[in-house]
Amino acid sequence: MLLKFPSFRFSLLLLLLILKLVASSPTEKEFTFNGFSGANLTLDGIATVSSDGLLILTNTSEKQKSHAFHPSPLSFRRNLSDGSIPSFSTTFAFAIVPTENAGIGGHGIAFVITPSTDFSNALSDQYLSLFNESNNGDAANHVVAIELDTILNIEFKDINDNHVGIDVNGLRSEESRPAGYYADDTGEFRNLTLISGKAMQVWVDYNGPDAKLKVTLSPINAIGTPTMKPTKPLMSFTVNLSAVLLDLPVHVGFSAGTYPLLTFQYVLGWSFAMNVGQAHAPPLNYSKLPAIPRMNLKGHKSRTLGLGLAVASLVFVLLVTFVAFAVARWRSRYSELREDWELEFGPHRFSYRDLFRATNGFRERELLGAGGFGKVYRGTLPTSRAEVAVKRVSHESRQGMRQFVAEIVSMGRLRHRNIVQLLGYCRRKGELLLVYDFVPNGSLDKYLHYDRAHKPALGWSQRFRIVKGVAAGLLYLHEEWEQVVVHRDIKASNVLLDGEMNARLGDFGLARLYDHGTDPQTTHVVGTTGYIAPELARTSRATTATDVFAFGVFILEVACGRRPVEQPTVGWQGEQFLLVDWVTENWRKGSILDTVDAGLGGEYAREEAEMVLKLGLMCSHPQPAARPSMRLVVQYLEGHVPLPEPSPAYLCFTKLSFPHNVGFDDYVASYSSSVPSASTLSGGR
Numbered sequence: 001m002l003l004k005f006p007s008f009r010f011s012l013l014l015l016l017l018i019l020k021l022v023a024s025s026p027t028e029k030e031f032t033f034n035g036f037s038g039a040n041l042t043l044d045g046i047a048t049v050s051s052d053g054l055l056i057l058t059n060t061s062e063k064q065k066s067h068a069f070h071p072s073p074l075s076f077r078r079n080l081s082d083g084s085i086p087s088f089s090t091t092f093a094f095a096i097v098p099t100e101n102a103g104i105g106g107h108g109i110a111f112v113i114t115p116s117t118d119f120s121n122a123l124s125d126q127y128l129s130l131f132n133e134s135n136n137g138d139a140a141n142h143v144v145a146i147e148l149d150t151i152l153n154i155e156f157k158d159i160n161d162n163h164v165g166i167d168v169n170g171l172r173s174e175e176s177r178p179a180g181y182y183a184d185d186t187g188e189f190r191n192l193t194l195i196s197g198k199a200m201q202v203w204v205d206y207n208g209p210d211a212k213l214k215v216t217l218s219p220i221n222a223i224g225t226p227t228m229k230p231t232k233p234l235m236s237f238t239v240n241l242s243a244v245l246l247d248l249p250v251h252v253g254f255s256a257g258t259y260p261l262l263t264f265q266y267v268l269g270w271s272f273a274m275n276v277g278q279a280h281a282p283p284l285n286y287s288k289l290p291a292i293p294r295m296n297l298k299g300h301k302s303r304t305l306g307l308g309l310a311v312a313s314l315v316f317v318l319l320v321t322f323v324a325f326a327v328a329r330w331r332s333r334y335s336e337l338r339e340d341w342e343l344e345f346g347p348h349r350f351s352y353r354d355l356f357r358a359t360n361g362f363r364e365r366e367l368l369g370a371g372g373f374g375k376v377y378r379g380t381l382p383t384s385r386a387e388v389a390v391k392r393v394s395h396e397s398r399q400g401m402r403q404f405v406a407e408i409v410s411m412g413r414l415r416h417r418n419i420v421q422l423l424g425y426c427r428r429k430g431e432l433l434l435v436y437d438f439v440p441n442g443s444l445d446k447y448l449h450y451d452r453a454h455k456p457a458l459g460w461s462q463r464f465r466i467v468k469g470v471a472a473g474l475l476y477l478h479e480e481w482e483q484v485v486v487h488r489d490i491k492a493s494n495v496l497l498d499g500e501m502n503a504r505l506g507d508f509g510l511a512r513l514y515d516h517g518t519d520p521q522t523t524h525v526v527g528t529t530g531y532i533a534p535e536l537a538r539t540s541r542a543t544t545a546t547d548v549f550a551f552g553v554f555i556l557e558v559a560c561g562r563r564p565v566e567q568p569t570v571g572w573q574g575e576q577f578l579l580v581d582w583v584t585e586n587w588r589k590g591s592i593l594d595t596v597d598a599g600l601g602g603e604y605a606r607e608e609a610e611m612v613l614k615l616g617l618m619c620s621h622p623q624p625a626a627r628p629s630m631r632l633v634v635q636y637l638e639g640h641v642p643l644p645e646p647s648p649a650y651l652c653f654t655k656l657s658f659p660h661n662v663g664f665d666d667y668v669a670s671y672s673s674s675v676p677s678a679s680t681l682s683g684g685r
């Protein structure tokens with residue numbers, strides 16, 4: 001028996017008639033409410049129907065339950081042969097309107113099929129006025145609900161705070177999806193925000209025989225214009241409701257509740273159909289649906305005023321906090337550390353603000369490189385427009401800072417064409433900034449090793465000039481300035497190339513920052529693996545001789561185009577490659593020129609190359625006393641003094657040349673007393 005009722009008043013009359021005729025069971029199979037005026041819904045809690053037919057499930061009354069059911073129960077009469085309930089289909093238009101002050105609120109709305117309308121023990125909060133803690137999830141509930149959930153409840157394993165879920169006997173959804181729909185034109189998924197105040201429509205379609213439940217959501221573009229049901233449902237889920245629902249007549253309707261989080265929740269229209277085969281809920285007549293009140297302020301004037309004041313004062317407090325924070329931030333942004341003893345270094349002091357501006361706020365784009373001591377940024381000083389490199393060195397201890405700054409500043413007086421000019425410094429909390437001349441072509445490292453594909457290969461004459469340049473710079477540091485300066489970290493990456501590809505030695509003395517104030521017992525070696533002289537590894541005392549050792553390794557690196565230490569690569573013998581050992585080995589075999597960088601294609605001056613290689617070995621001699629001074633090195637390189645043939649005794653020391661082999665206390669001990677002291681800067685000349 002299938003009946004279509006054009007209006008509810010009429011349907012009610014008919015219903016009464018039918019009830020009289022078929023007194024045994026309620027049999028209504030289809031209904032439509034385009035607005036609920038005169039619908040005689042069974043209301044509970046704060047649910048009301050407004051004069052223009054809007055079903056108001058919740059308003060801003062706190063901790064209230066709300067239910068609205070179809071006036072009469074329905075019977076999902078089973079098919080006796082396969083035990084399935086009939087198919088049913090329902091659709092309803094709803095709106096969840098946030099309160100004035102919040103974009104969050106409420107817990108949502110549930111469409112519910114339930115054997116009982118007694119929810120006196122249910123909770124109005126996240127239990128949606130359907131269940132309580134003890135009966136949530138209980139199979140004895142025989143309740144099916146479709147939730148429009150606007151709060152993320154962890155205990156129910158909610159997927160988010162804006163989803164549609166299928167609930168069976170409890171609020172832990174069998175299946176749920178973020179609110180949205182699949183657009184028919186493109187097939188793409190479009191998000192919807194349930195708590196947006198906008199009208200939307202839900203379709204719930206259950207097919208009895210194959211136990212498939214489909215839920216579809218769609219926006220209603222404007223009240224009055226028809227909405228097409230999207231072809232692809234939001235979710236299609238197999239759940240045998242025949243096994244959940246009882247044979248008893250059931251109630252269909254809506255449930256909601258209010259807790260401290262509040263929203264206005266409305267149902268605008270609703271239709272329902274039940275059928276043994278396919279069921280299709282009658283379409284809603286959108287032009288008859290009631291309008292959604294924009295802002296429901298009735299009866300809330302004083303409350304709203306109070307709320308407004310509270311919000312205003314909150315905003316004010318936030319504003320004041322923000323301004324205070326911004327000022328503090330502005331201050332701390334440019335704050336520096338300045339102490340009395342620094343007055344004498346005044347001219348060498350840069351303001352942090354200038355450096356910050358010069359480097360565009362130390363932006364990544366200005367980053368030139370990052371080394372063991374910190375990051376280096378390129379910058380242009382605001383007033384002079386001079387190009388500089390700013391090195392940020394972080395340090396924790398204040399200990400020894402005065403002495404270090406004194407040294408750094410005194411190094412600012414170093415002037416040599418093969419030395420990177422230090423222009424000045426700046427101090428902040430936990431940080432030291434060093435300002436250097438900008439050297440355009442960057443570090444030699446790149447040309448020798450990792451960036452070879454992009455950088456022009458260095459020819460032999462360029463390499464020889466670089467070797468001579470570094471030697472001259474180091475001689476200046478060791479012997480020609482007013483104090484002895486030990487560089488401590490000579491390596492290819494600390495040699496920079498200027499516009500004419502002249503070598504400029506950078507980063508001198510920085511290693512000392514890590515020596516100051518530390519316990520001599522625990523000082524660790526500062527330097528770079530492969531360049532560390534054996535006695536330095538043993539005693540941690542940097543001297544001019546340890547610089548010479550590193551210089552020797554460095555010039556071998558320049559001539560051979562290989563790193564001092566190379567880790568075994570896959571397929572290799574599994575032993576570390578040690579440059580010094582390799583060159584020594586070739587020398588012993590009389591094939592020393594085989595070690596010259598193959599990248600030169602054989603284009604190099606043989607005598608010069610041989611001299612550089614032998615000088616490299618001589619300088620990286622394990623015995624400090626056997627190494628030449630930088631003055632002698634420069635004389636060899638300039639050809640003023642012929643390089644002596646090394647004594648055969650030298651060969652005995654191969655395989656001893658690297659720190660990892662240092663275990664020979666005897667010779668280290670015998671030489672360590674004869675080398676200059678480590679605190680080389682303090683000793684005047």
Ligand SMILES: *[C@@H]1O[C@H](CO)[C@@H](O)[C@H](O)[C@H]1NC(C)=O
Pocket residue numbers: 045046047048059060061298299
């Ligand atoms: C909410 O609706 C109920 C039922 O109509 C009413 O009694 C109550 O006063 C309303 N609350 C507010 C805050 O408007």
Ligand SMILES: *[C@@H]1O[C@H](CO)[C@@H](O)[C@H](O)[C@H]1NC(C)=O
Pocket residue numbers: 012040071072
């Ligand atoms: C509304 O429905 C209830 C329950 O079905 C019924 O008792 C009542 O008489 C109805 N009221 C009207 C005005 O139809």
Ligand SMILES: *[C@@H]1O[C@H](CO)[C@@H](O)[C@H](O)[C@H]1NC(C)=O
Pocket residue numbers: 079080081082209276
């Ligand atoms: C009952 O189920 C059987 C088997 O699925 C089917 O052939 C029959 O048409 C159904 N009858 C009704 C009234 O749904």
Ligand SMILES: *[C@@H]1O[C@H](CO)[C@@H](O)[C@H](O)[C@H]1NC(C)=O
Pocket residue numbers: 121122131132133134135
């Ligand atoms: C929960 O609801 C059920 C069913 O109404 C009731 O029997 C039970 O006592 C309630 N439990 C609590 C803790 O309220």
Ligand SMILES: *[C@@H]1O[C@H](CO)[C@@H](O)[C@H](O)[C@H]1NC(C)=O
Pocket residue numbers: 160178189190191
């Ligand atoms: C839809 O919402 C989800 C989260 O709920 C988000 O990840 C996604 O980017 C949104 N898509 C669009 C098109 O807004």
Ligand SMILES: *[C@@H]1O[C@H](CO)[C@@H](O)[C@H](O)[C@H]1NC(C)=O
Pocket residue numbers: 082083084209210211240242243
């Ligand atoms: C669904 O459950 C009912 C009752 O438990 C059973 O008779 C029927 O075979 C089930 N249907 C499906 C498709 O599993």
Ligand SMILES: *[C@@H]1O[C@H](CO)[C@@H](O)[C@H](O)[C@H]1NC(C)=O
Pocket residue numbers: 285286287288
């Ligand atoms: C919808 O309702 C309007 C106003 O009552 C009516 O004119 C129109 O024919 C109805 N449309 C449909 C499709 O029933």
